[in-house]
Amino acid sequence: MDRYSQTKSNRIFKALTLALGLAAAPLASHAANPFLPGYEYIPDGEPRVFGDRLYLYGSHDKAGSERFCDTILKVWSAPLDNLNEWTDHGIALSTRDVDGHKDDIPYSDNEFYAPDLVEKDGKYYLFAQIVGSPCSVAVSDSPAGPFEVISQIKAPPGSPNDFGGWSQYFDPGVLIDDDGKVYLYFGYGKSCMVQLNPDNMTEVLPGTYQEFVIPEGSPYDYQEGPSPRKINGTYYLVYARGGDLAYATSDTPTGPFAYRGVIVSQRVDAHGGNIHGGLAKLNGQWHIFYHRMTNNTVYSRRACTERVSIEADGSIKLVEQTSLGFEESLDPYKRTQADIACVFRGGSYVTEWDKATRPILGNKNGCVVGYKYFDFGTPLPSQQTTFTIQYRDGSAPGSIELWIGDPAADGEKIASVSVDARQLEESLWRETTIPVPNISGRHAIYLKFASDTQGKSVADLRSFIFTRDTR
Template identity: 35%
Template sequence: MKEYKDCRNPVLPANLYIPDPEAHVMPDGRVYVYGSWDQEDNIYCSKEYRVFSSGNMVDWTDHGLSFDASRVPWVYDNNAPKYPGVDWSKPTPFLKKMIEKDTKDGKLEFPKFPDDFLFAPDAISKNGKYYLYFCTASSTEGVAIADHPEGPFDHSVQLPCGGIDPAVFIDDDGQAYYYWGQFYAHAAKLKDNMVEFEEGSIVNNIVTEEDHFFHEGSSLRKRGDTYYFVYSSMVRGKPTSLAYATSKSPIGPFLYRGVIVDNDGCDPQSWNNHGSIEEVNGQWYVFYHRSSQNKQQKRRLCIEPIFFHEDGTIQEVPMTSQGAGRPFVINERIEAFRACQLSGSVYSAPSTDGYEVLTGIQDGDQAAYRYVEWEGPVNEVCIEALGSGEIHIILDDEEEATGIVVMEDGQIISSSFAGSLGKHEVKLRFSKVYHLEIQALSFR
């Protein structure tokens, strides 16, 4: 196990790419996050899962490998049952756009995944056991069992459905439900053994692209007497937002209610989102991911506190750098890759000298950090960087810069800054750039 202290967004070290986070408070009182693992450079996910947990939402434990594709015996078994996944013969409006965009000589071209790649999982506790629900690139779905929330999970059982993105929910009466699907979400009741569907219990199309902007990534929670179905949404043209629909029943009908968080702008290539909501120590949070390295992949776990209105709707929250932790304070080093909003060509990626930096910077690009909180006036800003350029420091919604730092060959040539006490969003706006890479910033 490894321990990570005082974590902000992205939550985990910069070399850990854990997307599709499903978070559950388990019987030991800790919150556990189950997600995919982007280990390749140009393809989603991998053949392994790992699990992370926290008791306070800021200090995290890495439990290491929890499950891998070698424990899925049916993937390469030609005699294993086959179940239909997405019906490509009946395209949704978004799927039609995909076909028009990606068709070559009348054929769809999609990334080719090994059949045993593991896509987004979910997990739950029941009767002293822990159940990990998973799916593979071959559109099969299954469940594995463990004695501990972090695994290792084994004894895999294939489930009678095909598709991606499983989700599991246990209602107050002990009845468990299973959800899955892309473009159309489906549900079924699980038997008490948690590895079989109840006969005749499948309900199709409980949430759809047409009625709910549903793309993929089902996730269900209950608050009071209301069921919240959280999912990757097409409402803003591409699936960068996590939206939600509500119902008085775990199988619907569901009413579309809005967006919880949108990761558009976390990276120039940002494409999808997938996550969950969970109440931890009396506070609700949204768990989601952001891409990095100017790719759709290399997605990272992020967390934001969320807040409910009196009518049960959820206030949309912006992406932040502080996440579930505290704002950054005076004299604290802010690593550059914690920028929560990027515009232009700038993106975060490892550099040749081992740092995680903002790179690809061009004139007019901007990077935002939410939030800093200063107990008194701030008179100096320090930028750690390579290359040359002017960095304009802008606070909150101001149009004019509060300060400017001039860099030449990685050295500060001149610097001016005057920031007031209180909580602020900090934006860096770049000009006169020449091979500029930003490693960190701090205020004094």
């Protein structure tokens, strides 16, 4: 047994864990963005469909971290016919002993970055890049794991060994073509590609290394995170371009790839920071997966998705970030948790208060948070609508304005809640209910915070709900 294989005891432990169901309990959730349970931080998500389930493979962040990623990888999945019901399959790989899971990587204790997984001949190969170490390849009989590390990626003798190149395989993305050839895309700052030996999925075939598969310079501006797909005979590379998730296409897997545009961006109404993701077709509908920043940092990222359309010419139009996730519309008559906001202007941010609570803090004068989109239906003449908001007093008196539509565009302010300044160092969450005009149809909801006192928080936002009652 070589140094890259797992010990017998570790394999037995993993098999028992899976058999006993210790790591695979379905969790009731919502399919809105972010779509996993609020306490779970999965950035760099690679979506893969196997059978009747969607699986998500990505990095793993911590809520209070001061650096990217964690020393574990996890797997989550949901049935395609119910994307509200996500299952946590537990730790897929770890570079250290953690929570009863044995160390899978004897040659490193460092963080994992942005994995990918593909299926070949009934086996599931997980490609896991580790900071400062060559990419590991692990295999399983199930897309949920447990996984066994079988090797590092092995380059031919005499290959270059530069960072982001042969030794690191930064942000690996894998494509198995229709002819069985296996392509591995990777690289930070420059995009690279190799072909792998399909017989073992670990050896780089001599003479296949290419640099700048995605060309240098503008408009490409490649940074990291190549995610390959073959769609309708065309090869797509989705990749991170700073705060933009862009894509390029080619008629061949080796390129040249032509720049096509941006699919989703962190540059508008978002917290900024990096972005990374991939495409998946779910129940006939294409989705782009990406992540958002939370906890007032770029190191606590949560998984999101948006619907996209692939046009007849192969193009994908820029989509806006929404609160929808897998939903077609949100229900205003169910309680909306603050953290599914998709618009942040003026410095507001989501934070993890506790495992069950993720309010929006930093709501100073002029701050705006927005939610897209709610379907209010058609009210009856006999019905009256009320709006209930759960909040905590800030350090400055002011108000929380309720807007239908964007306050910076053609939105309409329909109500306002007065907020007193906090009298004590800490105050309790409170609820206020106010009447509002009846609302019909599909709308974005915005909350704007106002105060005569500058630079101090007006209120912390926890949740809200609309109610329709018969007079």
